[in-house]
Amino acid sequence: MAGNDLPRLRRVVLERLMRYYRWLAESTPKKPLKNVTSGQIAEALDIDPTQVRKDFGAIGLQGMGRVGFEVWEVCRSIRHMLGFDHTYYGVLIGAGHLGRALMAYNGFARYGLQIVAAFDNDQHKVGGKAAGVPIKPMRTLKPFIRKHDIRLAILTTPAEVSQKVTDRLVSAGIRAIWNFSPTRLTVPPDVLVRNEHISLGLSQIAYHLKQ
Amino acid sequence: MAGNDLPRLRRVVLERLMRYYRWLAESTPKKPLKNVTSGQIAEALDIDPTQVRKDFGAIGLQGMGRVGFEVWEVCRSIRHMLGFDHTYYGVLIGAGHLGRALMAYNGFARYGLQIVAAFDNDQHKVGGKAAGVPIKPMRTLKPFIRKHDIRLAILTTPAEVSQKVTDRLVSAGIRAIWNFSPTRLTVPPDVLVRNEHISLGLSQIAYHLKQ
Numbered sequence: 001m002a003g004n005d006l007p008r009l010r011r012v013v014l015e016r017l018m019r020y021y022r023w024l025a026e027s028t029p030k031k032p033l034k035n036v037t038s039g040q041i042a043e044a045l046d047i048d049p050t051q052v053r054k055d056f057g058a059i060g061l062q063g064m065g066r067v068g069f070e071v072w073e074v075c076r077s078i079r080h081m082l083g084f085d086h087t088y089y090g091v092l093i094g095a096g097h098l099g100r101a102l103m104a105y106n107g108f109a110r111y112g113l114q115i116v117a118a119f120d121n122d123q124h125k126v127g128g129k130a131a132g133v134p135i136k137p138m139r140t141l142k143p144f145i146r147k148h149d150i151r152l153a154i155l156t157t158p159a160e161v162s163q164k165v166t167d168r169l170v171s172a173g174i175r176a177i178w179n180f181s182p183t184r185l186t187v188p189p190d191v192l193v194r195n196e197h198i199s200l201g202l203s204q205i206a207y208h209l210k211q
Numbered sequence: 212m213a214g215n216d217l218p219r220l221r222r223v224v225l226e227r228l229m230r231y232y233r234w235l236a237e238s239t240p241k242k243p244l245k246n247v248t249s250g251q252i253a254e255a256l257d258i259d260p261t262q263v264r265k266d267f268g269a270i271g272l273q274g275m276g277r278v279g280f281e282v283w284e285v286c287r288s289i290r291h292m293l294g295f296d297h298t299y300y301g302v303l304i305g306a307g308h309l310g311r312a313l314m315a316y317n318g319f320a321r322y323g324l325q326i327v328a329a330f331d332n333d334q335h336k337v338g339g340k341a342a343g344v345p346i347k348p349m350r351t352l353k354p355f356i357r358k359h360d361i362r363l364a365i366l367t368t369p370a371e372v373s374q375k376v377t378d379r380l381v382s383a384g385i386r387a388i389w390n391f392s393p394t395r396l397t398v399p400p401d402v403l404v405r406n407e408h409i410s411l412g413l414s415q416i417a418y419h420l421k422q
Binding site: 008009011014015017018019022023026044045046081082083084086088097098100101102104105106107108111112113151152159175176178182183184192194196197198199200201202203204205206207208209210211 | 219220222225226228229230233234237255256257292293294295297299308309311312313315316317318319322323324362363370386387389393394395403405407408409410411412413414415416417418419420421422
């Protein structure tokens, strides 16, 4: 891969690249830009322009003075660097309200993620589908992951079972866990856990509305 | 309100309080704790114990040495401080996939938020319901907000219309915007904007899976 001689990027850099990409690729469908300057991106996203140029430099992009960067090249570089140009398959564990909401959301495919199956212990859910994704019994989780070489699991289980499920995922060979369950997970160092808390923003909102 | 003599809390403090609350109130339903120490919370959430005690002190909570804090009192104090003990009503703008996913998610009520209506321009959606919430035409947005004294709007519109919608929300008297649309919004200083980016975590995940 072309990027293999570049340094490993930190999480904050990855997140900024994602924000640039989203703004360039998705924000301006009605008036697409051909070129963009670091100043325009900085202004739109409230980020220091020097930081934008530094991040672009870190993935091998060089601007052309006042003309800036070619949008298609920036988008292609970021997609390639972050890995969005490859499809990766994920399973979702816990087909409750949040799990179903994530399956119904069709915004992940553009970042390479395809959810291929959901797993749940509830006999009323098993055998059905949510947003076109089949819901399977938990006992088939491990063989499914192994057979289909699944790398990512999205966890929306109740907190008290999340570690037990995580242990099963890890022993089945999963490489990344996107954790929406409200608990910290213990995993081996080569497995990535990304914690999400969808309601976190409500702390700021409710507090503001109370004042 | 009892907390009015306490200093105004910063966003990072609010978010930590939210994480404490979530862990205490929601993580341990099968084996509820009566008391909890700052050390236990620190260990569970990977936060420095001194920070936990400092945050608790900031909302007027004092531990009792090795016994720690009473869980019910901590939960009540955080709920009160963040404003979760009052119901606040919100509208959702843009009943697309993400909007519908958020309406289907029933985890917001416990933090005081109730979504009472959604608004969209699509004639095929208007008049219908999503997760029990009625979908109304955009032209009725302003009178609805005024009539029902709505304080919060959840924005899941396409980026190119978000600022225009925001201007209407502000002129209707909205006080907080939970922004899921991929763009920065300009608002008066007394209006809070909380930006969310649900796919942000995929930057880290896709990059990890690529290695």
